[in-house]
Amino acid sequence: MNRGSNANGLPFHSPGGNRRPVFGAVLAHVWRIGPEKFFVLVGLCIISLFALTRLFGDPVSTPRTFVDRSEHEAKSEAEREQVVKEILSTRRSAYRFEDFTEEALVLEENDRLVPATAILLGWRRLDSLKVIVEYLARYPYIKEIIVWNNNKENKLSKQDFEFDPSYGNLPELQVYNGKDNLHDMSKYMACSLAKYQHCYFQDDDWLNTHMDALYTNFLTSPNLIHTNTLPLIHMEHRRWTFTNPDYRLHSGFSWLGTGSYVPREKAQRLMEQGGNSNLAKDRLRVIDMYFSIWTNQYPYQLVNYLTPLDRKNGWSTDGVSDHWAIVFRNMLDAASRLYSALVANPEVSEKDYFLREEESPLVKDRHARSPCYNDACLFRTSMDHFPDPNEVIYNGDLQTIEEQNQKFFALESPTNEFINKFAYIHAVDNDPLTCWNSFKVPQVGDSFGLQFVKATVVKKFTVVSSKSLAHLDGKISVLGSDHSGEDWTPCYHTARFPHAHTMVLEVSCSPAPNLPKGLAHNIKIQFVQALEKSLEVCGMEVGGMIL
Numbered sequence: 001m002n003r004g005s006n007a008n009g010l011p012f013h014s015p016g017g018n019r020r021p022v023f024g025a026v027l028a029h030v031w032r033i034g035p036e037k038f039f040v041l042v043g044l045c046i047i048s049l050f051a052l053t054r055l056f057g058d059p060v061s062t063p064r065t066f067v068d069r070s071e072h073e074a075k076s077e078a079e080r081e082q083v084v085k086e087i088l089s090t091r092r093s094a095y096r097f098e099d100f101t102e103e104a105l106v107l108e109e110n111d112r113l114v115p116a117t118a119i120l121l122g123w124r125r126l127d128s129l130k131v132i133v134e135y136l137a138r139y140p141y142i143k144e145i146i147v148w149n150n151n152k153e154n155k156l157s158k159q160d161f162e163f164d165p166s167y168g169n170l171p172e173l174q175v176y177n178g179k180d181n182l183h184d185m186s187k188y189m190a191c192s193l194a195k196y197q198h199c200y201f202q203d204d205d206w207l208n209t210h211m212d213a214l215y216t217n218f219l220t221s222p223n224l225i226h227t228n229t230l231p232l233i234h235m236e237h238r239r240w241t242f243t244n245p246d247y248r249l250h251s252g253f254s255w256l257g258t259g260s261y262v263p264r265e266k267a268q269r270l271m272e273q274g275g276n277s278n279l280a281k282d283r284l285r286v287i288d289m290y291f292s293i294w295t296n297q298y299p300y301q302l303v304n305y306l307t308p309l310d311r312k313n314g315w316s317t318d319g320v321s322d323h324w325a326i327v328f329r330n331m332l333d334a335a336s337r338l339y340s341a342l343v344a345n346p347e348v349s350e351k352d353y354f355l356r357e358e359e360s361p362l363v364k365d366r367h368a369r370s371p372c373y374n375d376a377c378l379f380r381t382s383m384d385h386f387p388d389p390n391e392v393i394y395n396g397d398l399q400t401i402e403e404q405n406q407k408f409f410a411l412e413s414p415t416n417e418f419i420n421k422f423a424y425i426h427a428v429d430n431d432p433l434t435c436w437n438s439f440k441v442p443q444v445g446d447s448f449g450l451q452f453v454k455a456t457v458v459k460k461f462t463v464v465s466s467k468s469l470a471h472l473d474g475k476i477s478v479l480g481s482d483h484s485g486e487d488w489t490p491c492y493h494t495a496r497f498p499h500a501h502t503m504v505l506e507v508s509c510s511p512a513p514n515l516p517k518g519l520a521h522n523i524k525i526q527f528v529q530a531l532e533k534s535l536e537v538c539g540m541e542v543g544g545m546i547l
Contacts, residue, residue, distance in 0.1 A: 116199060145173050184288040198261055206259070214226060228260060234301055237252065253293055441534055457517075460505065463537060476495075
């Protein structure tokens with residue numbers, strides 16, 4: 001079901017400030033740039049000039065687009081169309097189509113690759129649906145696309161969709177026309193019918209411009225739900241968790257429509273859960289609000305600024321005036337039913353089908369935070385902005401979601417204004433005037449770095465901040481790892497500081513079992529001494545990428 005309550009059509013509840021595109025941000029920041037930021041801007045301007053040279057001189061590079069926008073910024077129709085046009089003309093996958101043939105997928109070197117079925121719901125936005133189908137076909141891991149049409153007045157067929165075969169082997173396309181509008185339920189019915197064991201969910205009002213980054217992180221833990229959303233919505237989702245260790249409750253809510261991966265067996269289990277729960281018909285239609293909670297797992301969520309398509313004709317709940325009342329009522333109902341089932345039955349039973357064991361990685365071990373602007377890497381850090389879900393215990397007694405919010409507000413949590421200014425994405429958005437701030441003071445063992453879509457030889461790692469980095473000298477180590485990010489190998493490094501705000505690390509990672517030929521899928525800077533203040537990172541250059 002496609003929802004829209006803010007200007008871009010994504011459900012959003014908390015108030016928040018605006019974020020401008022890069023050039024507007026420059027004008028807005030000129031008046032408040034003080035001497036302390038002079039050197040960082042000089043350094044970043046030099047890096048940006050190199051970036052522009054690379055972007056316009058190398059046809060393989062992905063040009064910067066205007067996709068880094070606030071969730072509240074209004075866009076003209078012409079501008080939106082230009083953004084989409086630019087993305088569609090430049091984005092392509094770093095993964096190879098030849099690695100996803102049936103013959104190649106059984107090879108040992110490809111054993112970690114996972115094919116997926118894309119699930120798309122049709123309602124009234126046929127043009128957007130066509131765009132997304134064509135777009136997804138350029139990503140080799142999308143091996144099948146199922147379009148489920150909920151509009152019985154407008155039948156669809158395979159002939160309504162076009163593909164560009166120049167990218168590689170085309171995915172299988174299945175089109176189903178429903179006899180009635182089943183709303184959200186049709187999404188999970190379609191996934192239950194998927195050929196492959198994992199489904200990719202996508203609503204028709206968003207374009208996921210970070211397909212490779214999301215997929216790369218999904219490969220590290222394909223057992224979990226992996227989602228993709230805006231910074232302030234991520235903050236809300238971190239509050240909308242339901243935890244009680246005594247009853248093995250460890251669940252959380254997440255929207256799925258802006259790009260998400262889901263194990264097919266979890267969708268199939270939802271069908272069993274729905275059948276045994278005696279949910280009323282109106283609740284079955286909005287079962288999206290139950291799904292992630294009823295998996296009894298915390299979703300793994302990445303943070304970035306999204307790209308909207310057509311935002312009209314959202315929320316197929318005609319005649320409803322208060323959509324948020326629907327969201328909160330069903331979210332709390334899902335949590336209450338799950339809690340009651342776990343209290344009544346310590347073990348999995350045919351009465352509920354709810355999993356009891358918490359799946360790995362645990363929230364504290366999930367360090368991937370945001371996709372890089374160019375979709376070639378992810379920003380990762382051990383420093384979580386938000387409290388651990390275990391700090392708030394749910395006893396099935398919430399009357400309103402605001403009660404849950406207040407419990408988290410009482411803990412050490414960042415404000416909306418902090419997240420607007422210092423979100424994870426700001427470390428890798430290629431904008432010299434935005435920065436990520438760790439919020440908490442880095443301790444021994446804390447780290448930040450990058451997870452690459454394709455393995456990279458790292459020889460130089462440049463970090464630029466709005467604050468002096470000179471105090472990091474002698475307090476850090478550099479480590480590399482393979483795609484799993486579990487076993488880390490120390491890399492030799494030397495540090496120099498051409499400016500107080502710029503740290504340049506010359507890095508050498510020797511070949512190791514998890515670093516074949518010195519190639520790293522993950523690189524991180526780890527603190528060997530605690531700092532006295534929080535850390536800010538405004539940009540990085542690694543492996544020839546300007547971030």
